[in-house]
Amino acid sequence: MSQTPQDASADKLITVEVAYATPEKQKIIAVQVEQGCSPLQAAQQSGINAEFEGVDLGAAKMGVFGKAVDPNAYRLMPGDRVEIYRPLLIDPKEVRKARAAKAREKSG
Template sequence: MAEASLEVEVVFAAVDRQVLLSVQVPVGCSLREAVERSGIAAHFPGLDVLACPMGVFGKVVADPSRPVEAGERIELYRPLIADPKEVRRMRAAKAAEAARLRAGE
């Protein structure tokens, strides 16, 4: 008798391209196992896809060992290059400095 399986999608978007793969996985398979079985790592050499934060339909998943459900889209997120809070602080400081210089003219 064939093992029960379900279909999920695994997706990763690099800066220059994105890949979406459909994969059949056994019932009870974890998110991490589904990513491994998808073979998406072969599309992005040099990227440790298992170290990337994961999410399902735009919601970050804290425990990648949780079982997948039929039809889920497992998303792999790129590592951040810069902290968004720090970027906003720098932008605000730059705007404040520009305003101070305009006021002093």
């Protein structure tokens, strides 16, 4: 039995998840994409930016299962979870300095 062009293209589709979260809302969307798709392409195809106001997929940092990846260069594998990261609001170094200063005040 020979494959039709539609069947052949269906074989090249993989399922991945695209995740984004704010303190108020979290969303994971399963999406079928072409094998070899980038995280940015998967995020765009998922439509997740319509669920959250102000998400700029082109500027967002992304990762796969908690590891930062280049959203344009990385190639997704079946079952990957693309995570779209929000920008940091506070510099982590400043938070640590403030926490250390507060601890010094308490102890001394």
